[in-house]
Amino acid sequence: MTLEESRERARQLASEHRARGDAFGWFERLYSEAHGNQAQVPWADEETNPLLADWLKREAIDGRGKRALVVGSGLGDDAEGLARAGFRVTAFDLAPTAIEWCKRRFPKTAVDYRVADLFATPPEWRGAFDLVFECYTIQALPLGIRERAFAPIADFLAPGGTLVVVARGTDLHGDPNELPLPLTPAELARFDALGLRQVDFLDVMEGTPVPLRRFRAIYRR
Numbered sequence: 001m002t003l004e005e006s007r008e009r010a011r012q013l014a015s016e017h018r019a020r021g022d023a024f025g026w027f028e029r030l031y032s033e034a035h036g037n038q039a040q041v042p043w044a045d046e047e048t049n050p051l052l053a054d055w056l057k058r059e060a061i062d063g064r065g066k067r068a069l070v071v072g073s074g075l076g077d078d079a080e081g082l083a084r085a086g087f088r089v090t091a092f093d094l095a096p097t098a099i100e101w102c103k104r105r106f107p108k109t110a111v112d113y114r115v116a117d118l119f120a121t122p123p124e125w126r127g128a129f130d131l132v133f134e135c136y137t138i139q140a141l142p143l144g145i146r147e148r149a150f151a152p153i154a155d156f157l158a159p160g161g162t163l164v165v166v167a168r169g170t171d172l173h174g175d176p177n178e179l180p181l182p183l184t185p186a187e188l189a190r191f192d193a194l195g196l197r198q199v200d201f202l203d204v205m206e207g208t209p210v211p212l213r214r215f216r217a218i219y220r221r
Contacts, residue, residue, distance in 0.1 A: 003209070006042040009033075014140075014179045023145050024094055024117075031097035036104075043074055048081030049135050050206065051166045051216040056085050063087030066130035069156050071118065072137030076102035079111045087131060092116035118152055125156055132156045135166040138187075139180040143173075146181075150190040157221040163196060169203060169215035183215060191219050 001009075013026035013033075034040035047053075055061070063086035070079045073091035075098065083089045092114040093099050102113045116122070118137070138149050157163055168182035192198060200218035205211040 001037075001039050003039075003042060006040050009040070010042050011179055015177075018142060023142055027093075027140075028095040028097055031095045031101065036101070038075065041075065043136055044077075046075075046077060048077050049166055051202070051204075051214065052078055052133060052135070052164060053081060055164060055216065055218070056081070061085050063131065067128060067158075068131040068133065069125065069129040071132065071134040071153060071156075072140075073102065073113065074098060076106055076109070076111065076113065078133055078135060079113070080106060080109065082131070082133065083109070083111050090114065090125075090129075092121070094118070118149060121152065121156075127155065127158050129156050130158055130161050132161065132163045133166075134163070136168075136180065138165075139167045139183055142179070143176050143181070146187075147190070150187075151194055154191055154194040154196055154219075154221075157196070159221055161221050163191065163219040163221075165191075165215070165217045165219070167215050169213045182213070185215075188215065188217050191217075196221055 010030055013030055017026040030041065038044040038046060063082060066087055068082045068087035068089045070089065070091035073079050073093045076091065079089050079091035089111045091111050094117055096115045099113045099115050132153060134153050138146050141149055168180055170182035170184055172184065173181060196219035198217060199220050202216040204214055206214045
């Protein structure tokens with residue numbers, strides 16, 4: 001399966017589930033249909049996200065003695081990258097198959113992989129993390145739901161903590177039914193309204209085989 005074929009299948013599954021009033025069930029279905037074949041998961045690159053890796057290296061981030069949380073952890077490469085940077089990492093995903101897949105891929109991992117819903121996470125996670133990484137999760141949520149995703153993500157941060165957001169970027173939404181639906185700067189400003197302060201912003205064409213516009217936004221509490 002090519003990358004574009006896997007993306008098209010993801011769009012089809014998302015559309016089918018949304019038509020039934022289920023905005024989230026397609027994630028588990030996509031992972032379970034893949035049967036362990038990473039080529040069928042369009043966001044599974046088998047490496048730490050390059051924009052996260054670049055930031056960790058550029059800022060010489062030392063995570064020793066600090067806690068990190070990965071939102072929508074997928075197949076675990078970002079969580080493992082943060083663990084290599086020294087963080088004590090918790091990573092969660094809505095899809096049980098994705099979490100089991102992570103545990104098989106990294107049998108000796110120090111990452112605490114959990115099945116959890118962004119809108120119903122354990123209360124002890126609130127204000128508990130020095131670093132929170134969100135990559136491609138909000139953009140996979142339809143309008144009308146995604147607006148609710150910003151607050152729980154911001155709430156994970158401890159005082160002085162850092163939020164790193166990576167997403168496809170756009171200035172204006174096109175088709176609101178498109179998934180993934182890129183984030184706009186105006187949407188990212190919701191984090192500022194929630195008490196965070198944007199300290200860095202990167203707008204770049206990135207990725208292969210076809211480069212896509214992506215944002216990397218860094219916030220501090």
